[in-house]
Amino acid sequence: MEYNIKEVAQRLKGLRMSCDLSVEEFSNLTDISKEDYEKIENGEKDFSVSFLYKCAEIFRVDMVEILTGVYPKLSDYCVVKAGKGLPVARRDRFEYHLLAYLFKDKRIEPMLVRAPYIEEEQGRPIKMSSHEGQEWDYILKGKLRVIIEEHEVVLSEGDSVYYDSGKLHGMIAVDGEDCEFLAVLIDK
Numbered sequence: 001m002e003y004n005i006k007e008v009a010q011r012l013k014g015l016r017m018s019c020d021l022s023v024e025e026f027s028n029l030t031d032i033s034k035e036d037y038e039k040i041e042n043g044e045k046d047f048s049v050s051f052l053y054k055c056a057e058i059f060r061v062d063m064v065e066i067l068t069g070v071y072p073k074l075s076d077y078c079v080v081k082a083g084k085g086l087p088v089a090r091r092d093r094f095e096y097h098l099l100a101y102l103f104k105d106k107r108i109e110p111m112l113v114r115a116p117y118i119e120e121e122q123g124r125p126i127k128m129s130s131h132e133g134q135e136w137d138y139i140l141k142g143k144l145r146v147i148i149e150e151h152e153v154v155l156s157e158g159d160s161v162y163y164d165s166g167k168l169h170g171m172i173a174v175d176g177e178d179c180e181f182l183a184v185l186i187d188k
Helices: 005-018 023-029 034-041 049-059 063-068
Strands: 086-088 095-098 108-115 134-141 143-148 151-155 160-164 169-174 179-186
Touching (some): 005 049, 023 034, 023 049, 049 063, 063 086, 108 169, 134 143, 143 179, 151 160
Antiparallel strands (some): 095 108, 108 179, 134 160, 134 179, 143 151, 143 169
16 A cells, blocks of 8 residues: 555645644644645645644544545454555655554554664754654664653664653664664554
8 A cells, every 4th residue: 555645735635624724723733834734735845754643633533544545444453464564754764664554443553664874864963753642662673862852862672662752752773774663653
């Protein structure tokens, strides 16, 4: 299953309008500028998984519906074979693969995430974001520098972190190699 950024933009606009929200009201709810939201809604700007998660919460729909236009239908179990997660290549070149995208009424959103090592990011401040709920990240390979508010830690293979994702947080791969990890977003 794939998605098209222009179609995602159209769905966002339709959902916003059906909730009778102005662009300014919705940009305030999602904590981005009106200009950036207009670019997203016009299909001219990338969006982050955190942004989509916030949108899904506001509209009370599954994030997969926004991405694909399809409502998840499975309720007993959902198998996703290796390499077959729903890809979401957003947010500063991170690659996300949704691992339960066909299961309806999820209480968690499990994802396989690949954070590329980018040399230019190493000396810069890490881009921070937040979203409702909690998050658990488990490192499969590589190393990940994680900042949650004023706390900072470097995680290695086998390490994990659980945190309130409403707090500002950010992460980058470190030590010269990409990092792969499981991320589980937990509804509030």
